[in-house]
Amino acid sequence: MSGDAVESAVRRIDEGDEPSPALTGPERQLDGRVRVIWALRALVSAFTLGVGGAVVGFFVADDPIVPGTVLFAVIFALGLAFAVLRYQSWRYEVRDDSLFLDRGVLTRVRTVVPYVRVQHVDVSRGPLERTLGLASVVVYTAGSRGADVTIPGLEPERAEDLQARLKRLAIAAEGEDAV
Amino acid sequence: MKLHPLSVVYRTGASVARLAWIAVVGAVSSSQFDRFEVAVAGLLALVVLAAFAYQVIYVRRFDYQPTTDTFDLRSGVVSRRTREIPYRRVQNVDVSRNVLQRVLGIAELRVETAGGGETEIRLRYVSHPEAERLQQEIGRRKRGTDGDDEDTPTAGSSVQQLFAITPKELLLLGLVRVDLRLLSFATVLLPVIIPSVSNRFPLVDLLQAAPVLLVGVVLLALVISSLRAVTGYYGFELSRDDRELRYRRGLAQEYSGAIPLDKVQSVVVSESVLARLLGYASLSVETAGYAPGTDGTGSQSAVPIADRDRVFRLAREVESFGDPAFERPPKRARTRYAIRYSLGVALLAGLGVVAARLLPFPVPVPGYAPLALLPLAPVAAHLKWTQIGFALGANHVVACEGFWTRQTRVVPYYRVQTLAESATVFQRRRNLATLVVDTAGAQGIGSADARALDIGGDRAGELRQELESRFETALAAARTDDAVSPAAGIDSTVTPGSAPSAGE
Numbered sequence: 001m002s003g004d005a006v007e008s009a010v011r012r013i014d015e016g017d018e019p020s021p022a023l024t025g026p027e028r029q030l031d032g033r034v035r036v037i038w039a040l041r042a043l044v045s046a047f048t049l050g051v052g053g054a055v056v057g058f059f060v061a062d063d064p065i066v067p068g069t070v071l072f073a074v075i076f077a078l079g080l081a082f083a084v085l086r087y088q089s090w091r092y093e094v095r096d097d098s099l100f101l102d103r104g105v106l107t108r109v110r111t112v113v114p115y116v117r118v119q120h121v122d123v124s125r126g127p128l129e130r131t132l133g134l135a136s137v138v139v140y141t142a143g144s145r146g147a148d149v150t151i152p153g154l155e156p157e158r159a160e161d162l163q164a165r166l167k168r169l170a171i172a173a174e175g176e177d178a179v
Numbered sequence: 180m181k182l183h184p185l186s187v188v189y190r191t192g193a194s195v196a197r198l199a200w201i202a203v204v205g206a207v208s209s210s211q212f213d214r215f216e217v218a219v220a221g222l223l224a225l226v227v228l229a230a231f232a233y234q235v236i237y238v239r240r241f242d243y244q245p246t247t248d249t250f251d252l253r254s255g256v257v258s259r260r261t262r263e264i265p266y267r268r269v270q271n272v273d274v275s276r277n278v279l280q281r282v283l284g285i286a287e288l289r290v291e292t293a294g295g296g297e298t299e300i301r302l303r304y305v306s307h308p309e310a311e312r313l314q315q316e317i318g319r320r321k322r323g324t325d326g327d328d329e330d331t332p333t334a335g336s337s338v339q340q341l342f343a344i345t346p347k348e349l350l351l352l353g354l355v356r357v358d359l360r361l362l363s364f365a366t367v368l369l370p371v372i373i374p375s376v377s378n379r380f381p382l383v384d385l386l387q388a389a390p391v392l393l394v395g396v397v398l399l400a401l402v403i404s405s406l407r408a409v410t411g412y413y414g415f416e417l418s419r420d421d422r423e424l425r426y427r428r429g430l431a432q433e434y435s436g437a438i439p440l441d442k443v444q445s446v447v448v449s450e451s452v453l454a455r456l457l458g459y460a461s462l463s464v465e466t467a468g469y470a471p472g473t474d475g476t477g478s479q480s481a482v483p484i485a486d487r488d489r490v491f492r493l494a495r496e497v498e499s500f501g502d503p504a505f506e507r508p509p510k511r512a513r514t515r516y517a518i519r520y521s522l523g524v525a526l527l528a529g530l531g532v533v534a535a536r537l538l539p540f541p542v543p544v545p546g547y548a549p550l551a552l553l554p555l556a557p558v559a560a561h562l563k564w565t566q567i568g569f570a571l572g573a574n575h576v577v578a579c580e581g582f583w584t585r586q587t588r589v590v591p592y593y594r595v596q597t598l599a600e601s602a603t604v605f606q607r608r609r610n611l612a613t614l615v616v617d618t619a620g621a622q623g624i625g626s627a628d629a630r631a632l633d634i635g636g637d638r639a640g641e642l643r644q645e646l647e648s649r650f651e652t653a654l655a656a657a658r659t660d661d662a663v664s665p666a667a668g669i670d671s672t673v674t675p676g677s678a679p680s681a682g683e
Contacts (some may be wrong), residue, residue: 030559068576096653097647098647104601106603106604107601107603107604108602108603108607109600109601110600110601110640110643111597111598111599111600111601112597112598112599112601112643112646112647113597114595114597114650114651114654116594116654117596117597137548139279141294141596141597141617141619142467142598142619143597143618143619147598148599149597
């Protein structure tokens with residue numbers, strides 16, 4: 001499907017020096033598996049807080065089980081809900097002049113990163129992401145918010161493709177002396 | 180070229196002073212032994228000798244060389260380092276010397292580039308004339324003219340004085356520039372003082388003594404901060420030539436520096452409540468050069484204090500942003516602040532009630548006393564609301580906010596790094612959003628981005644798109660400008676970055 005379209009676009013670019021408009025693309029969602037990562041993170045924090053709740057419960061009411069489980073269940077449920085909602089809210093778009101991100105559950109953030117301002121692009125893969133076969137793209141600018149621009153939950157090929165595309169677009173945008 | 184030979188002396192002294200605690204620890208731990216004094220003296224001599232030897236090697240190995248395109252540096256005792264900094268990338272060049280360094284006739288030269296967590300070049304120390312010469316040479320090399328015509332301080336361009344501080348302004352600065360950060364020391368000091376006091380007096384007296392103590396500490400902090408401001412900005416002078424702003428200041432410790440105008444990221448006019456009442460303001464110029472926390476006293480300050488109109492005139496000389504017509508946030512934003520502050524007061528009252536229950540002695544005021552502040556919440560909300568504004572000028576975006584210190588930030592469209600439009604749950608409830616305009620400014624404490632706070636949700640989206648297109652236009656204009664005339668005077672044609680484009 002669209003994956004093939006991207007691949008062919010990359011092939012086209014690799015052949016010619018000039019970046020073609022095919023580098024840009026429509027608004028995209030993250031890979032659905034990113035929800036698993038977020039859910040697992042929620043599990044870890046729910047477990048930690050649950051243990052904390054159990055300890056407090058033990059000292060205050062001599063009962064570690066009830067507060068521990070309740071806290072764990074509530075936090076985990078919230079984390080799951082957040083994982084789903086966050087996934088639903090995430091959109092990114094490789095536009096003509098800039099990268100556009102739109103995400104956030106409680107605080108909705110829309111970020112515009114002009115390609116001219118891109119300093120470098122990283123593809124990072126943490127242990128959790130590696131097990132699930134996912135990767136993140138981190139876009140750095142000279143701005144004071146530094147590494148704020150991260151696109152998580154991408155298939156590794158897509159991440160590397162995005163990195164290559166952003167690199168080409170940044171070069172095409174002629175790295176002005178931004179600072 | 181080599182560092183000044185006397186830097187060995189100063190550097191040894193400095194590192195011994197840094198290592199003095201070791202000597203103290205050694206002295207304390209060896210006090211059980213018989214030959215206590217001998218041991219201490221021996222240890223101290225050893226430390227001094229080691230430090231001296233190290234510094235001799237450091238200074239001997241340190242070599243700097245301004246070449247045609249780069250400033251080269253070779254340094255290091257254990258691990259050696261070679262560094263080349265292209266002049267084009269240089270942001271600020273600063274020279275400073277404290278009293279001791281002045282006696283020795285040496286000065287420190289610092290060269291900043293963007294990026295990196297620390298100063299890229301630090302020459303500790305060269306002779307003062309050499310530091311000034313280097314400062315000028317780097318400036319000259321930056322603009323590409325040949326640096327052969329030495330001993331002509333005003334080489335090729337007219338230096339014009341923009342501002343010199345008057346004694347009256349200096350005194351006002353001491354009054355206005357009260358550094359509240361010093362109060363954090365008070366919170367550290369109080370727990371140290373209170374036990375010693377409470378040993379002497381019963382607990383009830385402590386409650387009465389605490390306010391007195393607090394006032395004393397606050398007063399002390401105020402006096403210290405105003406003294407720091409006065410000595411730090413003594414003899415402040417700002418001048419400019421066609422490409423640089425230059426400043427000089429300081430009584431005991433002297434600073435001088437050059438801020439290249441084509442590296443200016445944003446211009447900020449700050450007015451505290453007191454300064455607003457007196458009709459004064461201060462101006463600072465942000466470049467991307469300063470690493471976080473290199474100089475807490477604000478070495479970017481272009482004008483520490485001056486008449487408000489004059490400050491705005493000077494600001495317009497750096498970035499000609501005209502007379503912005505500020506757009507105000509909608510009234511529902513004010514409602515939001517009022518509710519926020521009321522909730523804050525309610526929370527405080529709740530905590531007060533709990534505290535009153537838990538404390539083992541009767542408290543003179545009831546726990547819910549903070550509720551008396553409730554009528555102030557709408558007032559505070561209104562005051563905050565009245566100071567917020569946002570304007571799109573011909574070449575700049577101007578944003579202001581802050582009641583206690585109102586900051587008006589001017590960012591050329593060309594300097595925009597990223598745009599971020601955000602809306603929290605509470606903002607969305609009232610259809611509000613905030614648009615942050617990020618620049619490559621300094622990352623120090625208290626530095627903030629220009630932002631349109633709590634504007635209408637739809638307006639934020641519109642503004643984001645408008646800003647993006649204006650950014651693209653400014654970028655295109657800067658490119659053609661670069662191609663046609665790289666050098667010009669300080670006016671709006673230069674502000675959208677006249678830096679030579681990279682990589683050619």
